Amino acid sequence: MNFARINGATIHYRHRPTAGRPTVVFANSLGTDMRIWNEVERRLADDCTFVAFDKRGHGLSELGGAPQTILTHAADLAGLLDHLGVKRAVICGLSIGGVIAQCLYKTRSDLIEGLILCDTAAKIGTAEMWNGRINAALSEGIASFADDVMQKWFTPDFHKNRGEELAGYKTMLTRQDPAGYAAACAAIRDADFTATTAAINVPTLCIVGDQDGSTPPELVGSLARSIPAARFEVIAGAGHIPCVEQPERLAGLIRGFLNDMRRERK
Template sequence: MRQFINANQIKIAYQIDGPENGPPVFLSNSLMSSLEMWDRTLPALTDRYRVIRYDTRGHGQSEVTPGPYSIALLAEDLVALMNALGIKKAHFAGLSMGGMICQYIGANYPESVLSLSLCDTASEMPPRSMWEERFAIVRSQGIAGLVDGTIKRWFLNDFIEREPDQIERVRKMILATPVEGYLGCASAVRDMAQSTMLLKIKAPTLILLGRQDPACTYEQSTVLHRLIPHSSLIAIDQAAHLSNIEKPAEFNHALRGFLDSVA
């Protein structure tokens, strides 16, 4: 069940599962999603780990503030949440935008990080024109104007046909995203330039992705792998952007194996 806490001057929605004395793991969601995007990941972790999921600013049930946001601001939200919960060090796993937030924390708050799992993410997201096009659609049609294109980027066609119930859940999650929250967070992704920052990351790092991800590509993951010392890269075959939902067994095996190796 979601709880709410004030951190970094906003109300943040979060949920905690797993043993009270387990090593803490924060899970950070993608653009246009909420903490429910981790539902298929949770069972692989909660026997051992204290899992803290949260809704990023402007998403789910967390507070929407006027945009644009920055990745630095979204990272400060997560660190403030951590502090408000009295947690000094944690493992961080994030997918897409969540992975961008985790990169920033790894580089700028090293004392707080036990490990990083950077999933289907990138350190830069050009071109700017692509984002301006999406912003124009959202301003004229609302989030509904982006749903179909987003689902096609997030999943391979055979998964869309094979798991209509999962797709419906994802569709509802996308549609629940407030327009202002989307614009604020998407601006942060658009303006991000974190490649040189990656050299500062010292924590053990897993780079995990769907090999067919068209949004944050295998090539973008190899940049992360090349620039982050002590990193390993795992690509899951026949998976696109939300590889944790599309190939949960493979994703969970890789993530759990990595966390156990660090812990």
């Protein structure tokens, strides 16, 4: 395991260099840790250098001092890439990870070679929704709404046929630090990049599961339309976490995107 002190918090990360290959950085969704990318990484082992990390307050990363904003998370990611000596990377962000990626483009575009925005939006949810989630996490615990989250994360087919994995990912969610989870909810609540997506000027791929209950296809499609020349792909048979439910399809889209970027540079 690897840890680095970034902006006053210890951040847990994984770095798997592959000489001569582009760097892809995986940024997780709310309530998960970097293990959600394992199957995608395995399928792309010969294609990329990987960086994955637990955002602060999740997994094995410290929460640090409050308040936490999307700017805080973007600064953490920038600090981690600087720590690793990564000059340019494709940022693949899922849900809040995609919001962090949009913020990083606004604040440190020098680090970004391309964007893969999975199951995310320029603005996610309402203040009322996020305040309710924060209150529940801190007063009743994450387990009090975990079953509802699982319905949004995974398709009925996953619930029916992959029960052991479902139980594992529910455990991943409920074992997150409630304070860290609530802080991330507040960061999402207060983030809005609708006014800046039109300024994104790097190759961008927007991806969504066709049964995503958190950021539905129409919302992610709207994000794609707001970014000049962005591609939009829908993954069949996936909810909010396609890296778990359809890793082969997601890895194929990432590989194709990287290949297209390589051809365009020639």
